[in-house]
Amino acid sequence: MGKPIGDNTEVSTMPTVDGRYGIYGGRYVSEVLIAALDELRDSYSRLKSDPDFVAEIERDLRNYVGRESPLYFAERLTREMGGARILLKREDLNHTGAHKINNCIGQALLAKYMGKPRVIAETGAGQHGVASATVAARFGLKCRVYMGSDDIARQSLNVYRMKLLGAEVVPVTTGSRTLKDALSEAMRDWVANVDDTYYIIGTVAGPHPYPMIVRDFQSVIGKETKKQCLADYNQLPDAIVACVGGGSNAMGIFHPFLQDEEVRLIGVEPAGKGIETGMHAAPLSKGQVGVLHGNKTYLMQDENGQILPTHSISAGLDYPGVGPEHSWLKDIKRAEYVSVTDEQALHAFRQLNLLEGILPALETAHALSYGAELASKMGKDEIVVINLSGRGDKDIPTMAKIDGISIS
Amino acid sequence: MSRISNCFEQLEAQNKKALIPYVVAGDPVPDVTVKVMHKMVEMGADLIELGVPFSEPEAEGAVIQVAHERALEHNVSLRDTIQMVADFRQNDKTTPVLLMGYINPIEKMGYEEFAKLAKAAGVDASLLVNVPPEEGVELEIALRKQDIDTIYLVAPTTTDTRAAYLCAKSTGFIYYVSLKGTTGASTINMDEVETRFNHLKQFTKIPMVVGFGIKDGASAARVAEFADGSVVGSAIVQIFADNKDKPDIIVESVGALISEMRTAMDLVSVG
Numbered sequence: 001m002g003k004p005i006g007d008n009t010e011v012s013t014m015p016t017v018d019g020r021y022g023i024y025g026g027r028y029v030s031e032v033l034i035a036a037l038d039e040l041r042d043s044y045s046r047l048k049s050d051p052d053f054v055a056e057i058e059r060d061l062r063n064y065v066g067r068e069s070p071l072y073f074a075e076r077l078t079r080e081m082g083g084a085r086i087l088l089k090r091e092d093l094n095h096t097g098a099h100k101i102n103n104c105i106g107q108a109l110l111a112k113y114m115g116k117p118r119v120i121a122e123t124g125a126g127q128h129g130v131a132s133a134t135v136a137a138r139f140g141l142k143c144r145v146y147m148g149s150d151d152i153a154r155q156s157l158n159v160y161r162m163k164l165l166g167a168e169v170v171p172v173t174t175g176s177r178t179l180k181d182a183l184s185e186a187m188r189d190w191v192a193n194v195d196d197t198y199y200i201i202g203t204v205a206g207p208h209p210y211p212m213i214v215r216d217f218q219s220v221i222g223k224e225t226k227k228q229c230l231a232d233y234n235q236l237p238d239a240i241v242a243c244v245g246g247g248s249n250a251m252g253i254f255h256p257f258l259q260d261e262e263v264r265l266i267g268v269e270p271a272g273k274g275i276e277t278g279m280h281a282a283p284l285s286k287g288q289v290g291v292l293h294g295n296k297t298y299l300m301q302d303e304n305g306q307i308l309p310t311h312s313i314s315a316g317l318d319y320p321g322v323g324p325e326h327s328w329l330k331d332i333k334r335a336e337y338v339s340v341t342d343e344q345a346l347h348a349f350r351q352l353n354l355l356e357g358i359l360p361a362l363e364t365a366h367a368l369s370y371g372a373e374l375a376s377k378m379g380k381d382e383i384v385v386i387n388l389s390g391r392g393d394k395d396i397p398t399m400a401k402i403d404g405i406s407i408s
Numbered sequence: 409m410s411r412i413s414n415c416f417e418q419l420e421a422q423n424k425k426a427l428i429p430y431v432v433a434g435d436p437v438p439d440v441t442v443k444v445m446h447k448m449v450e451m452g453a454d455l456i457e458l459g460v461p462f463s464e465p466e467a468e469g470a471v472i473q474v475a476h477e478r479a480l481e482h483n484v485s486l487r488d489t490i491q492m493v494a495d496f497r498q499n500d501k502t503t504p505v506l507l508m509g510y511i512n513p514i515e516k517m518g519y520e521e522f523a524k525l526a527k528a529a530g531v532d533a534s535l536l537v538n539v540p541p542e543e544g545v546e547l548e549i550a551l552r553k554q555d556i557d558t559i560y561l562v563a564p565t566t567t568d569t570r571a572a573y574l575c576a577k578s579t580g581f582i583y584y585v586s587l588k589g590t591t592g593a594s595t596i597n598m599d600e601v602e603t604r605f606n607h608l609k610q611f612t613k614i615p616m617v618v619g620f621g622i623k624d625g626a627s628a629a630r631v632a633e634f635a636d637g638s639v640v641g642s643a644i645v646q647i648f649a650d651n652k653d654k655p656d657i658i659v660e661s662v663g664a665l666i667s668e669m670r671t672a673m674d675l676v677s678v679g
Contacts, residue, residue, distance in 0.1 A: 030563070307464050
């Protein structure tokens, strides 16, 4: 109780004061936003050690979100794979069904303390949109969510859910009509309404201080995991596996382990139809350094520096960039980044349903696929933690369509 | 003396204000751009802002976003854009041209290479929407080596301390963004813009121009009452959108709008 948010000074010195993680990060934004980013940086810096603010977040994480989330031993999956013990960090059991709410509670409270009556958000799969709309309802804030029109079509349940929560969902029809375009549109809204609006970015990307703030709010996942693993098994995990789109659930579970160098940290990117086909969304596996949405990071881009269209079966991972801290962790080799195809993710999705009675999100299924394979090659006395970042109710229509089943 | 300094000096001698149109390179087809540039100069434009197409134009409103998309249908790159300036320079050695865009295509090309190619083509300045001075240090050095100006934006939300810093960092001229919002946003209170503009003038001796929200002769003229120049973007780009299959009409219509603005601005500043 009362410990400042994201207090991991002992495990990381990043970002620098100018918002850099090595060469990555920064604040590549229009001058119009600089004052707002300064205000946010200063407010956060003050509030993260304000006992009232910290207590309010902890109370809501406990009583509203339902933390802490269990660290569950997946016994049948472990037996099936025949190797390391597989533990699932059950972020799917949070209120609204994913890790996204951890960050949204924190940022909505920031908005409240900063006196901003209106929040905006971008969303891909709709999980961050739902979480934003939820906390907006909880704190009495006006909420508008930007979502690519293609994503609206493939995530209709979440769209309706946001509307039930009183949020306005605005379809974005420019560009590839997915997450990146929703992010650009949300930035445009913020530029125009910066006086009364707080922009809740859903992932560890964007201009400084966002990657740091989102990481700090999500690091509750890793802190709990560490505590639970030590309490139940008297050891740290040997490997931690999480899916990476923008990278917030991965950063949240990785960050408290950065200095525990014996713990392998593995981020799983979506390989879509296969890295070699170009139809993927895996900038860390096959991208180049560039600048997008306020930060320098690995991106999917062509030889002229234009951002490439992405593909993934999971809307939440369908993004051409990645949080700058992941880019840094890749370069310094503290984390490893691998990729998993749509097909492999679908297999893992079905497998978890059948073996554990858990319906994972398609995003999460990428981590499950790699994590289970990894476990099969490890010793029985070892532990693999997979971050079960979200539940898959929202993906049922997509799955039914793949299976040729009509549901109404 | 640089083309930009020379341009503002001559305007001042004639008691006129700069008219600065913005077009996106390659919109709607690559071979229109240089023709439009010449036409705009003929009808009274003083400097030209050439937009470098980018797939994620974050700070643009709908009109200019779509212009970037039209140009990218023809894969118009930073290299192609610079080549258009070189082509323009064949017949126009005096009108300043600045490239306006986003940093990523330049990151990809490399700062030194960009500065060298831009200089050789006759580019006078660079204005990158998503690069505040803190992120532009190395690029600025590369550009300065080639005598290319770096122009920074000052916004309505900018504090006085920061405005002084931005003014000190800008060379050539300073671009005051007249409103919070994306390009082409509709509401603009000119009296407020004037008050803020006059306050900001204390921080600089180089010219300061106003952009965003200037749509027609009347608004361009109103800005000319106090600023050193008016930047016109969406109003011109809208003509490209309306006539995307008729390049000849684009050239004529843009020329007509420039002419209207020139006349209106000159009535104010000279009169």
